[in-house]
Amino acid sequence: MIFYFSGTGNSQWAAQTLAQKLKDQAQDIVQLNQIPSLEQEQQVGLVFPIYAWGAPEAMVDFARKLKKTGAFSFGVCTCGADAGLAMKKLSKIFPLASSYSIAMPNNYIIGSEIDDDDTIARKLSSAQAELETIAGEIAQKKCVYRVQEGKHPALKSNAINMGFNKFARTTKPFYALDTCNGCGICEKNCPASAITLENGRPVWKQQCYQCMRCIHDCPQSAIQYGKETAGRKRYHLRDYL
Ligand SMILES: Cc1cc2nc3c(=O)[nH]c(=O)nc-3n(C[C@H](O)[C@H](O)[C@H](O)COP(=O)(O)O)c2cc1C
Ligand code: SF4
Ligand code: SF4
Incomplete structure (x- = not known):
């Protein structure tokens, strides 16, 4: 089984591509009602995006709850550029025989413009090739870092990761422009259940994962975060596949 967390689809795509190549299944951890037993598994994979050179809180919490297993275990993170020690730190919680990072389009629209189209196309093409190699290595149960x-x-x-988790995950700067039509997609899809609609407009709980899904997926591009995101292009992986 390959368990994944994904804000804007990169890690979901990586997990599903690996699952297809390995004839395994990819499971979104946000959709799980209970912690799965790993007894029947031949291999267990954790796939997720890098947030401030660490694994997302949702994945760390999930990994903490997993029972140790004799199955071959591996982790794959997707990141805009680099992952720091995220995989080594996660491996202390849930031992990973193999760890990989894959450079994929940067979705952190709060920090900068998203990558240009050429960079996105280049990253996706390299990621495809890397996933093929990773699948081959996992099939052979090779230990790779x-x-x-x-x-x-x-x-x-x-x-820096501690600072991110403590201070940067505030939802205070989130707001919706008047172009919001109250469709409810942001409320329905937030993996942290941090959004509710009040009088047809999204309202955020104090903290969230900062996965960027609500900003990128709003059909009206109505969601902003402070002044940083106005005028910045939104990212949809499906536009590039
Ligand atoms: C809050 C946040 C922090 C991020 N921090 C990093 C980082 O430290 N290093 C990096 O290379 N990319 C970073 N990124 C980029 C994402 O890891 C990258 O775009 C990832 O592929 C997104 O995956 P997803 O579409 O599955 O959510 C960050 C993105 C977000 C939203
Ligand atoms: S997804 Fe966008 S348009 Fe729909 S309710 Fe949320 S902010 Fe409004
Ligand atoms: S509020 Fe937006 S950025 Fe925060 S977890 Fe929910 S979808 Fe992701």
Whole structure:
């Protein structure tokens, strides 16, 4: 079984592509009602995006609840550029025999413009090839650590990641423009259940995962985060596949 968490589809696509190549199944951890037993599994994969050089809280919590298993275990993260020590830190919670990072389009619209079309096409093409290689290595149960850690990984995955989880996950700057038509898609799809519609407009709980799904997937592009996201292009993986 390949368990995944994904905000804007990159990690979902990676998990489903791997599952297809390995004749396995990909399961969204947000849709699970209970922690699965791993007794019957030949292999267990965790696939997720990198948030501030760490694994998302949802994936860390899930990994904590999993029972140790004799199955071959692997982790694959998708990231805009580098993952720091995220995989090594996750492996201390749920031991991973193999760890990989795959560079994919950067969805962090709060921090910068999303990648240009050429960069997105290049990253997706490399990711396809890398997934083929990863699937082959997993099928052979090879132990591999192929993670782009980047510069100063310890600083990024410790102090900066802690700062992100403590301070940067506030939803205060979120708001919807008047173009919001109250369709409810943001409320329905938020993996943190952090959005409710009040008088036909989204209202956010105090904290969320910062997965960026609501901003990118609003059909009206009505959701903004402070001043940073106005005028920035939204990202939809389906437009590039
Ligand atoms: C809150 C947040 C923090 C991020 N931090 C990093 C990072 O530290 N390093 C990196 O290379 N990419 C970072 N990214 C980019 C994502 O990891 C990347 O776009 C990922 O493929 C998104 O996957 P998804 O579509 O499955 O959500 C960040 C994205 C978000 C939303
Ligand atoms: S998805 Fe967009 S248009 Fe629909 S309710 Fe949310 S903010 Fe409004
Ligand atoms: S509020 Fe938006 S960014 Fe935060 S977890 Fe929900 S969908 Fe993701």
